[in-house]
Amino acid sequence: MPGLSLASRLDGAIGGKTAAAFDRAFGVKTVGELLEHYPRRYARRGELTPISTLPLGEPVTIVAEVVSASERRMQNRRGSLLEVVISDGDGRLSLTFFNQPWRLKDLTPGRRGIFSGKVGEYRRQTQLTNPDYELFDDIAEARAEAEVSAKRPIPIYPATATVPSPLVQKTISLVLDSLGDIDDPLPADLRARRGLLPARAALEQIHRPENDDDIPPAVATLRMQEAFVLQTALLQQRQFVRALSATKRPAHPGGLLERFDRILPFELTPDQQSVGAQIQSDMVGDWPMNRLVQGEVGSGKTLVALRAMLQVAESGGQSALIAPTEVLAAQHLRSIARMLGPELAPELMPTLLTGQLPAAERRKAALRVASGQARIVVGTHALLSSTTTFADLGFV
Known part of the structure; x- marks a missing residue:
């Protein structure tokens, strides 16, 4: 099979x-x-988990030692209640089992194990109700196995x-x-250069490490696999994009971009000039631009985006700026209108289009967008709706 x-x-x-x-x-x-x-994370059979740090209401997995176990009949309903107390040597935690008296044979004082359940509280005492558990072998009964097991990390x-x-x-x-044979996403020469594991070995060592030294090589291999696959997918996507054609959007002497730069009350920073020049070049390329502009708050990312919008607008194209919230979209619109000033703003007619606009305002904004009158459109993800139509969308 x-x-x-x-x-x-x-x-x-x-x-x-x-x-x-x-x-x-x-x-x-x-x-x-x-x-x-x-x-x-990984736990060890020889260590105990601090019980005082367990979060109420959260599922936890801890290593602890049984202190006591007792069974009693329940007063308000039929059946029995098994109460077990476990400890980390400092704090204590109660385990309660309903109608499971046979667990007394396992949960004897001095036994250690892994206990899993949701942390609750009863009469100001933390407890796990009907938790899952796995007890470790008695060292006296299996000393040789215990010596090996004591060094084997327990995956949590x-x-x-x-x-x-x-x-x-x-x-x-x-x-x-x-699991049968699996394909290795990493080339053999890359694994050899980096000292990485085969894919199957990495999975074994991350999930079933024999000792602490097994874990770092597995983590390094799996991280490299993830990065390699991601980068390969991005390169494939880049090649796909470069097979597409794009409408060139050149800036013209004396056009909107030059007019905007002349009315700016400050000089562009070297970084703004460098990024702007790269975007300006991309917009006359043979394939669609796909750029991430990264910068600190106040570094001028919106200014860089607006200058690119103006370059698109010179050929009659439209730009869409998508913001994650209504409030942020409105802020962007005000900021763009203010930067354009009274001369350029009426010409470009920056327009807000969101799902929360009153019906009449939304219809008016949608008409300006569909006709191409609004060459800068700011909004939320409503701009991606099938009911939103652009006359000549050139830049998002």
Whole structure:
């Protein structure tokens, strides 16, 4: 029988009920997505988790020691209540199990293990109700195994109340046991130069490390894989964009851009001039421009964008500036109108178009945009709506 692949459906690998729980909790649907659910930290069998720092209402996974365990009949309903107290040597935490007296055989004082559940509070005492747990082997019974296990890190995963960390660990281990050969995204020469692991080995060592030294190489390999795949996808996207054609938007002597620069009450900074020149060159290229302008608050990003809008407007083209909120869109419009001044603003007619405008104002703004009268349009994601029509959109 062929092994699982990274593209295999999760419900075919671990069963529909468990797969549905993982989908609801983490949105994972394939074996590859499950194996990308990496541990957030590692615990050790010899260490105890500080109980005083546990957050109320949050799912946790801790390493602790059993202090006491007792069973009693419940007063208000039928059945029994098993109360277990665990400790980190300083603080204490109660575990409560309903109608599960058989757990007394496991949870004997002195046993250590991993306990997972949602932190609650009852009578001012923190507790876990019906938690999942996995006890460590008794060293007296299995000294040789215990010496190995004591050095083996325990992966602690992002978890929920319904899918605790031990369940994630067991499920991932089950999938790894059934995983067949996988393609390595990194070229062999790159792995050799960087001292990185094969893809399969990286997954094994991140999820099932034998010791602390296994973890850093796995992390470094998986980080490089992620970066390499991302950069490859971006290069493919760049090649796709460069196969498209674009309308050239040149700036003309004495045009809108030169007129705007003349009325500026200050000189452009060297960085603004450099970025502006690059954008100006991009806008007469054979393919669409795709640029990220990055700068501190107040460094002039809006000014750089406005100068690019003016270059597009010289050929009658329109520009759309999309802001994440209504308030920010309105602020941008006021700022742009103020920078354009009384001479250029009426000519370019910067227009606000958002979903919250009154119906009459929205119709008027939409008409200016559709006719091309508004050559600078500022708005929210309403600008991406299928009901918004531009006459000649050249720059977003």
